[in-house]
Amino acid sequence: MSATAEQAPPAPLCDADPFSLSALENPDELHHALRTAGPVVYLSRYDVHALARYQEVHAALVDWQHFESGSGVGLVNFRHQKSWRPPSLLLEADPPRHDAPRRVLQEILAPPALRRLRAAWQAAAEELVDQILANGTEFDAFTRLASAFPLRVFPDAVGLGPAGRENLLPYGNMAFNSFGPANDLVKADAHRVAELSAWVNAQCAREALSEDGFGARIWAAADRGDLTHEQAPLVVRSLLTAGVDTTVHGLAACLYAFATHPEQWRRLRERPESAxxxxDEAVRWQSPVQTFFRTATTDVTIAGTVIPGGTKILMFLGAANRDPARWSDPDRFDLARDPSGHVGFGMGVHQCVGQHVARLEAEALLTALARRVEAIELTGAPRRHPNNTLRSWASLPVRVHPVA
Known part of the structure; x- marks a missing residue:
């Protein structure tokens, strides 16, 4: 029998701020403390319960009936406060409202469609690496590789024109910041909300998209009645919001991992099929998406703690991905590990629908690098870019040693 709110012992209390600059810069200590404290922890600063262990995070992610996304995946509860933008039909909606948009995107991003992109993306990756190596062996791997490659191939695949792509990362940064509290990071973006939102919305219109991209196929689905025409631009916007930043910072995590684990780079060069x-191991190890909120639809008991209905739950994906109860030697980046099951892309009906696109981008870039570069090393301290949700980067200075 589940404990009632009166019978259940209170969750361990934590007054730490997971959205402080120090915690965002280096979350490992907080994650360890939360996992150690218990399966459910109460964060007094924000009046929310937190889950940091793999078992509980995974269970909550797959149980959309009791842990809904429709009230928003940030601290703001859409039942009581209006968002600064229309909620995402993929990320911030539950079945049945969530079903048609996801079904359409799953078909558009299915393996046959991605196989048609493979050759072009591989050629683009090889061209980019050749251009970089022609200009020297020391460079910022974040801007020149991790950012440059997705910003080149993914907007092409969606059907965006070349103008204004520099707005994609700032817009994504703003969107992911907004999932946290209204702190200084959110305030720093406030002056650009209208400008960036207007630009992104304009890119989602049918006439702004090429005739052969993902965006045009979304609009074609609306013409067939698989979506409404009101939903179509929102689905395109979901692609642009979630499909760039997460891949960029996942690639940066991968390059950082190889720069600090040279034996793993040698392993990749010997076995390029492991790209x-x-x-996935880099996404598990660094977790570009660190946190997401859910909302309890009713009183829910987890490990003896009652979480009241209508309240927010903060899930620490990054902490779950390094839970020693789930992963052996979790703080190590290791290509011998099977990272499947990590929650870096979510789980259940809200699992990232574009994760295979991100994997294809990573495969193309890492394969091109492995053919041309014997070693990668840091030439200075990497710099993080603080964000309320993302484990993001600002700079990753490296030196590469080209194949002789």
Whole structure:
């Protein structure tokens, strides 16, 4: 029998701020403390319960009936406060409202469609690496590789024109910041909300998209009645919001991992077919998406703690991905590991629908690098870019040693 709110012992209390600059810069200590404290922890600063262990995070992610996304995946509860933008039909909606948009995107991003992109993306990756090596062996791997490659190939695949792509990362940064509290990071973006939102919304219109991209196929689905025409631009916007930043910072995590684990780079060069595993292991190890909120639809008991209905739950994906109860030697980046099951892309009906696109981008770039570069090393301290949700980067200075 589940404990009632009166019978259940209170969850361990934590007054730490997971959205402080120090915690965002280096979350490992907080994650360890939360996992150690218990399966459910009460964060007094924000009046929310937190889950940091793999078992509980995974269970909550797959149980959309009791842990809904429709009230928003940030601290703001959409039942009581209006968002600064229309909620995402993929990320911030539950079945049945969530079903048609996801079904359409799953078909558009299915393996046959991605196989048609493979050759072009591999050629683009090889061209990019050749251009970089022609200009020297020391560079910022974040801007020149991790950012440059997705910003080149993914907007092309969606059907965006070349103008204004520099707005994609700032817009994504703003969107992911907004999932946290209204702190200084959110305030720093406030002056650009209208400008960036207007630009992104304009890119989602049918006439702004090429005739052969993912965006045009979304609009074609609306013409067939698989979506409404009001939903179509929102689905395109979901692609642009979630499909760039997460891949960029996942690739940066991968390059950082190889720069600090040279034996793993040698392993990748010997076994280039492990590029996708390397990307997933980097996503597990660094977790570009660190946190997401859910909302309890009713009183829910987890490990003896009652979480009241209508309240927010903060899930620490990054902490779950390094839970020693789930992963052996979790703080190590290791290509011998099977990283499948990590929650870096979510789980259940809200699992990232574009994760295979991200893997294909990573495979193309890592394969091109492995053919041309014997070693990668840091030449200075990497710099993080603080964000309320993302484990993001600002700079990753490296030196590479080209194949002789």
């Amino acid at each position: 996708r595993v390397a990307f």
